[in-house]
Amino acid sequence: MTGTATQAPTTARLPYMTRTRLGVSLLFLMNGFMMGSWAPMIPEFAKRFSLSESALGLVILVYGLGSLSFMPIAGSQIGRLGSRTVTLAVALIMVPTLLLITMANALWAAVIAVFLFGGLTGAMDVAMNANAVVVERSMRRAIMSSCHAFWSLGGLIGAGLGGLLITKIGIYGHAIALTIIAAALLAVAWPRVQVDRPHPEEERPKGGLPMTPLPWIIGIMALFSMIPEGAILDWGALYLRNELSASVTLSGFGFAAFSLTMAIMRFAGDLVRDRFGAVRTLQFCSAISIVGLLIAGFAPNAFVAIAGFAIAGIGISNMVPIAFSAAGNMPGMAPGIALSVVTTMGYSGILVAPSAIGFIAEHTGLAAVFIGLPLLHVVVLMLSKLARHADGASGH
Template identity: 70%
Template sequence: MDSRAPSNASSSSRAFFTRERAGVSLLFLMNGFMIGAWAPKIPEFASRLSLSESSLGLMILTFGLGSLLLMPLAGSQIARFGSSQVSKYTSVLLTPTLLLLTWVGSIWSGAVAIFLFGGLIGAMDVAMNANAVSVEKSMRRAIMSSCHAFWSLGGLIGSSTGGFLIEHIGVSAHAILVTVLAAVMIVAAWPTVLHDAPHPDEAKHGGSRLPLSPLPWLIGIMALFCMIPEGAILDWGALYLRNELAASVTLSGFAFAAFSLTMAAMRFAGDLIRDRFGAVMTLRVCAVISIFGLLLIGFAQNAPMAIAGFALTGIGISNIVPIAFSAAGNLPGMAAGVGLSVVTTMGYSGILVAPSAIGFIAEHTGLAAIFAGLSALIIVVLVLSPLARHADTAHH
């Protein structure tokens, strides 16, 4: 197309919601729900296997290793078989893993179960993001942010109901109920997931080569640098409010709650904003908001001021990752799965690896300096923002 006007006109006349969009949204919901349901099970898992805090830390690291090892593998399989096949089969393999985690009786079987759980969560993550890119191309409109919002919603449902259900119906009954609900979501999604063909160039090579182009690696840095603050808020936000700003236990819980709430709300709005203003402008505004949010947290004089900072950071970070994932899936001459596996692996390593490093640094500097300092990472994202233009190629 030689001008943007017809492009916008055609995209606004297209269906806003299709079967394929519903299918991939259900996959995101199910993946988030499984992770959310796992969080309240962790204390029982640790006591059943008699794990110390450091042993539990190693178990959680095993979850992360599973993700980081299976994500690139999923990328190569998507290049060979298409994202719909890999999404479906990884979701089926993922479904019984929560039962495994509930019924293992030794540290070694627990380590194998948590490795599989983390690995299949990660592999499915790459595949469903690649499928969302395919749906964006077929619909010629942005859907990635709302897909990530459904993931957040799944996590919220899984984590908020988990403790209550474990207390009232027991550990095994909770795991069985979660497994059944996850299976129902897969059955509902199965016929509607958009079937995409494998990438012709990559199918020949099996998609096993690491991309030589710097583009996915640079977009991966964008994802990494805004997921490090996300991991920091998840793991250290409540502690910062409690220890450095003298907040009550109840109030300190609002750090991640404020961040999650604004992030989920903005993700449901993010696609419309991106279609209206373009990916580059949306990403730049989001980056500036998150820089202000992180500085507000770092320089906060009291807990309410910091909580406002967490809420602002949620607004800012909300749409950076979905835009980075869309851009990675639309890189010229590259299979969506290959670009995405690089970016998701780099991005999620920020959530998995950074929090422990932050703990080490915080012993010497305090958490206020850490949160203020994390704004420097978002400045790098702002510098790399022109790369977000690749996210818009799905619309032309």
């Protein structure tokens, strides 16, 4: 989960934390919390409906298709209604969705609930990112990296607390508790979310899809950066539980450890990139993620695998923000056109690609999947020079 960086003027900046920045940060925290809470529910979901890995892969594909279906709808509605209205409406509808998934007794009902959860998660992602851009402009400072750090922090809390709550109070108690927590976060954020005016004319792209290869190549960078993130979210708990004999509680800590290191590095992301530049930062991040994924794949036990996921989180944390920033600052091209390509390709990596992993894992096992995933980041490493365009956003 990631957003775009925008260039901010260096004069007349507001204080570091404002009411509206807190509001949008809490929305990112809530969205990450809901997604993180889904991770430890997946093994129970598969067991409840006796799903094979490939069948579970299809369900996860439904989640991804829901997100990719709702994202453009959210984008069009932001132009009509403003980002605040869309974000809050979508967030409100999303609050009970994990409870609906838990309560579903028939597979068809559960699949519909998963599609709805995926769609609303994706729609909220687009809308809250748009609201973060509005807050950036009003504050005259970049805040996007820290917003996504709050998303990772939410993922950490949701995944870490989820396995523990499922063990202590059961799957239904867990679903009720996370719904209450999500509703509370939304209630606190609600009056603090930045009000913006709709600008329908700005939502209409001035041109079609770019014909030059550069945005598509950077889109591949975003795609290959995000596939391993989706793999850890959707398959990490199952890998720890089924192949490394982890307990239910321990299996939730794979994505939690990944989210913790990702959150820390995203809070530091702007400073690191300003100090070393986008290209060197991306090269370092790619190399670290390769090491972490290999450790997870070759792990002899769950604790080593969790350490591997944590190291991968350090690397993956700022790969996608750099790719998105490079797209938004591409010379001679309107930011919206390049970003529409790169964000769609990137999000498909985290939302749709993990479903294919289920079919591969059925024949190879998940350990082999995590050993193979670093090849994608080798490609990102080879393309890293293209990240130089992201340094155009370092006006903050």
